[in-house]
Amino acid sequence: MFGGIHRMAKYLITGIAGFIGSSLARALVERGEEVRGVDNYLTGKPGNLAGLNGLIDFREADLRDAAAIRTACEGVDYILHMGALPSVPLSVKNPEPSHRCNVDGTFHVLEGARAAGVRRIIYAASSSAYGDQPVLPSKESMRPMPISPYAVQKLAGEYYMSSYWQVYGLETVSLRYFNVFGPRQGVDSPYSGVLAKFIQQMLEGTPPTIFGTGEQGRDFTYIDNIVSANLLACMAPAEKVAGKVFNTACGEQNTLNEMYRLLAKLIGFDRPPLYGPPRTGDILNSQADISAAAEAFGYRPLIGVKEGLQRTVEWYRETLKLPAVSR
Numbered sequence: 001m002f003g004g005i006h007r008m009a010k011y012l013i014t015g016i017a018g019f020i021g022s023s024l025a026r027a028l029v030e031r032g033e034e035v036r037g038v039d040n041y042l043t044g045k046p047g048n049l050a051g052l053n054g055l056i057d058f059r060e061a062d063l064r065d066a067a068a069i070r071t072a073c074e075g076v077d078y079i080l081h082m083g084a085l086p087s088v089p090l091s092v093k094n095p096e097p098s099h100r101c102n103v104d105g106t107f108h109v110l111e112g113a114r115a116a117g118v119r120r121i122i123y124a125a126s127s128s129a130y131g132d133q134p135v136l137p138s139k140e141s142m143r144p145m146p147i148s149p150y151a152v153q154k155l156a157g158e159y160y161m162s163s164y165w166q167v168y169g170l171e172t173v174s175l176r177y178f179n180v181f182g183p184r185q186g187v188d189s190p191y192s193g194v195l196a197k198f199i200q201q202m203l204e205g206t207p208p209t210i211f212g213t214g215e216q217g218r219d220f221t222y223i224d225n226i227v228s229a230n231l232l233a234c235m236a237p238a239e240k241v242a243g244k245v246f247n248t249a250c251g252e253q254n255t256l257n258e259m260y261r262l263l264a265k266l267i268g269f270d271r272p273p274l275y276g277p278p279r280t281g282d283i284l285n286s287q288a289d290i291s292a293a294a295e296a297f298g299y300r301p302l303i304g305v306k307e308g309l310q311r312t313v314e315w316y317r318e319t320l321k322l323p324a325v326s327r
């Protein structure tokens with residue numbers, strides 16, 4: 001494919017044992033790229049790296065440890081900075097650890113990259129930066145209105161990315177992910193993503209709880225779309241992407257009530273949801289305009305929400321060793 005002239009690039013994935021990081025690792029290893037990864041197993045799982053043993057250079061390291069991160073950056077061409085302490089409610093309950101991981105950790109990655117002369121960083125930014133916009137879909141040109149500490153932290157990372165491009169010429173690209181879901185997303189914490197939680201609960205026969213009316217909307221995005229966006233953003237010409245922010249999503253919106261119904265049908269779960277109080281720090285509606293990423297690096301969603309849900313349910317059913325999907 002590369003005719004012998006393509007030197008394999010070396011990638012560093014932070015948060016490689018997480019849901020998104022491990023998916024990126026698999027995609028890069030499949031392409032024959034050289035992959036190094038760091039994770040502290042705070043939210044990542046060794047199990048997410050199953051099958052990658054010996055194929056990646058894994059180092060147990062914490063984003064808060066500047067020296068370890070600096071060492072991990074040495075000899076690297078591209079950094080996919082996925083490592084973070086996610087979750088809006090976790091940051092509301094206890095903002096300090098997420099601040100340390102998300103803001104200080106991102107700073108350490110940038111400093112490590114600068115010292116090592118890394119070619120480009122792709123940063124996992126978050127749609128939460130938009131907050132409640134008066135007009136949807138959200139465009140990158142709109143003024144961010146973050147609500148939760150997590151949203152502020154992720155936005156601070158974007159500003160840092162853009163600064164390092166402007167003042168040091170380090171190529172950085174921020175991808176604002178919108179509610180990513182898919183195989184390997186964690187289910188074992190109260191702070192897990194809503195779809196992973198709902199799928200697990202339905203498969204186990206427990207009715208999930210919707211926080212609020214369930215009419216809040218999200219631009220749910222299957223993991224393969226995110227992987228593809230990262231790979232495209234690595235290869236795009238610097239003049240199109242460096243220092244910039246791009247929405248990465250499907251460009252659609254589904255309410256939680258709709259997602260509940262879709263999942264219940266896929267799984268064959270016939271009980272209604274429970275409803276609880278709305279979650280502090282939540283935004284109401286979220287939907288991306290994805291035209292900037294399409295224009296700059298040819299991004300388009302490859303897998304829609306329904307197909308993504310089907311694949312995800314099948315994966316959890318396999319993994320949780322529960323009966324076959326009913327359709």
Ligand code: UD2
Nearest residue numbers: 086087088126127128177178179193194209210211279286
């Ligand atoms: C935010 C970001 C997302 C990503 C993520 C990382 C937005 C719009 N999205 O996702 O891009 O950065 O943070 O953590 O800000 N819910 C229930 N029941 C449950 C769990 C959640 O009803 O058991 C609701 C929750 O109140 C929210 C929705 O489901 O309205 C989605 O919650 P989530 O935690 O999966 O993701 P969210 O939107 O905070």
